[in-house]
Amino acid sequence: MADILCIGAGYVGGPTMAVIALHCPQHKVTVVDINEKRINAWNSDHLPIYEPGLQEVVERTRGKNLFFTSDHIGDHIDQADIIFVSVNTPTKTFGRGAGRAADLQHWEKVARQILEHSNSPKIIIEKSTLPVRTAQAMEQILNSNPSNIHFDVLSNPEFLAEGSAIQDLQNPDRVLIGGHGTPEAQQAVETIVNLYANWVPREKIITTNLWSSELSKLVANAFLAQRISSINAISALCEKTEADVEEVAYAVGTDTRIGPRFLKASVGFGGSCFKKDILNLVYICEKQGLHEVAEYWEGVLKINEYQQARFVAKMVSAMFNTLAGKRITLFGAAFKANTSDTRESPALVVCRELLAEHADVVLSDPFALENAKADLGADASKVTFEADPYKAAEGAHAIAVLTEWEDFVTLDYERIFASMVHPAFIFDGRIILDHQAVFDIGFNVYPIGKAPKQHFHWPPTNGFQAP
Ligand code: NAD
Numbered sequence: 310m311a312d313i314l315c316i317g318a319g320y321v322g323g324p325t326m327a328v329i330a331l332h333c334p335q336h337k338v339t340v341v342d343i344n345e346k347r348i349n350a351w352n353s354d355h356l357p358i359y360e361p362g363l364q365e366v367v368e369r370t371r372g373k374n375l376f377f378t379s380d381h382i383g384d385h386i387d388q389a390d391i392i393f394v395s396v397n398t399p400t401k402t403f404g405r406g407a408g409r410a411a412d413l414q415h416w417e418k419v420a421r422q423i424l425e426h427s428n429s430p431k432i433i434i435e436k437s438t439l440p441v442r443t444a445q446a447m448e449q450i451l452n453s454n455p456s457n458i459h460f461d462v463l464s465n466p467e468f469l470a471e472g473s474a475i476q477d478l479q480n481p482d483r484v485l486i487g488g489h490g491t492p493e494a495q496q497a498v499e500t501i502v503n504l505y506a507n508w509v510p511r512e513k514i515i516t517t518n519l520w521s522s523e524l525s526k527l528v529a530n531a532f533l534a535q536r537i538s539s540i541n542a543i544s545a546l547c548e549k550t551e552a553d554v555e556e557v558a559y560a561v562g563t564d565t566r567i568g569p570r571f572l573k574a575s576v577g578f579g580g581s582c583f584k585k586d587i588l589n590l591v592y593i594c595e596k597q598g599l600h601e602v603a604e605y606w607e608g609v610l611k612i613n614e615y616q617q618a619r620f621v622a623k624m625v626s627a628m629f630n631t632l633a634g635k636r637i638t639l640f641g642a643a644f645k646a647n648t649s650d651t652r653e654s655p656a657l658v659v660c661r662e663l664l665a666e667h668a669d670v671v672l673s674d675p676f677a678l679e680n681a682k683a684d685l686g687a688d689a690s691k692v693t694f695e696a697d698p699y700k701a702a703e704g705a706h707a708i709a710v711l712t713e714w715e716d717f718v719t720l721d722y723e724r725i726f727a728s729m730v731h732p733a734f735i736f737d738g739r740i741i742l743d744h745q746a747v748f749d750i751g752f753n754v755y756p757i758g759k760a761p762k763q764h765f766h767w768p769p770t771n772g773f774q775a776p
């Protein structure tokens with residue numbers, strides 16, 4: 310039996326450790342965090358994050374072999390044989406590399422804490438997403454210990470996606486474990502392989518050198534985001550040419566070399582990681598003097614910003630070039646469906662841009678309103694938050710669909726249309742509605758990547774330039 314500790318009880322640390330505890334009842338798993346409120350929530354019936362299936366896994370393991378605590382972190386470090394480090398690594402907001410580089414202050418603090426409290430050898434695992442070669446810094450800090458305690462530092466990046474975290478953890482495409490080639494390090498790698506082998510088939514557990522593992526995580530996110538930016542770039546061309554982006558994505562994605570997934574055009578990708586990890590990749594490339602490579606990946610982010618700006622520009626021009634004083638209802642605040650997470654959500658970008666147009670914005674979401682309020686900061690006071698989509702749409706001039714919640718697909722749009730100001734508009738930033746059906750009800754419909762369905766001709770096509 311090993312004593313497993315995870316430092317950081319966030320979106321990754323909490324669910325990952327819950328699944329490890331579920332499949333490895335022989336091990337004791339403790340999750341610590343400096344955020345006491347978060348730990349209290351993990352110990353309550355209202356977990357700090359919403360993930361389908363998470364509550365059940367936590368209920369089956371908590372108090373048996375899974376423990377959440379913010380007390381005596383040093384003692385837990387000392388007792389642990391294996392320490393996963395899953396702290397946040399956001400984009401740096403100050404000093405050198407501000408706006409691009411990863412902020413490693415939490416990471417380094419943890420390294421020093423481990424050094425201070427350890428009295429026995431340990432395997433330290435990078436679970437957070439980190440710049441390539443970060444493990445070297447961790448090793449240098451840990452090896453500065455005067456008592457010569459042996460630490461093996463491994464990389465085991467996490468590939469779960471929010472909204473499907475439990476499913477992804479239970480049945481991952483792969484588990485990646487990177488370590489040095491020394492016999493000690495390889496033994497540590499084998500220990501972690503055996504841990505995952507409790508439920509993951511061996512052929513899905515990949516082992517590589519440390520740097521490949523660290524870099525693969527950044528590259529996987531960059532490739533995923535690149536596919537979304539690629540189809541979003543094409544969605545702009547579809548709108549100009551009356552090609553349909555869903556038909557194009559299907560036709561392209563049926564080529565087995567390309568594949569169908571991650572080709573859903575949208576108002577843009579959000580989430581805490583794609584942007585930060587690509588910014589970090591760009592920064593690393595620049596520091597290595599690889600300017601062309603940096604510029605290539607930066608393009609993925611530029612298209613994402615363009616897509617969000619383009620969406621708002623379309624709303625303004627379709628609604629007679631003014632949104633001032635108009636009630637606009639946003640369906641969705643979360644950055645994707647099935648999560649309450651609003652970090653980098655395109656919905657909040659659109660919300661802020663509409664506020665800048667002096668629109669009267671109403672935000673509706675089944676799970677994410679609390680986080681949206683916090684993330685909007687001072688702007689929150691200018692927004693109405695309404696969980697009930699029917700109430701949210703009452704008296705609105707327009708609806709914009711910004712998160713692909715199934716709840717929004719199955720609403721009674723006849724009822725909604727009857728309660729709105731006419732002409733009524735729907736902007737579908739997720740391409741989830743039945744556009745013909747809502748058009749037939751009376752809406753003017755503007756889906757991403759498709760020709761609009763309008764009951765009138767605006768902007769005029771007779772050569773008159775709209776003001
Ligand atoms: P998060 O912000 O939800 O959680 C991180 C937690 O670490 C916070 O609760 C914070 O209080 C805690 N923490 C920071 N310093 C600490 C310290 N010294 N001691 C104890 N606790 C400390 O972050 P997250 O979304 O879980 O992401 C964590 C890492 O995993 C990041 O590097 C991220 O890029 C990566 N990642 C995230 C996801 C995701 O879906 N969110 C997926 C894969 C990888």
Ligand code: UGA
Pocket residue numbers: 438467468469470471472530533537570571572573574575576577578579580581582583644645646
């Ligand atoms: C992403 C990756 O999918 C995970 O593998 C990775 O572990 C994680 O980042 C991370 O490192 O944090 P996540 O951001 O949770 O996971 O969610 P995704 O499903 O990747 O969606 C990201 C964004 O892209 C969402 O806003 C989503 O709506 C958007 N998206 C996704 C599209 O617009 N179109 C698509 O076809 C797919």
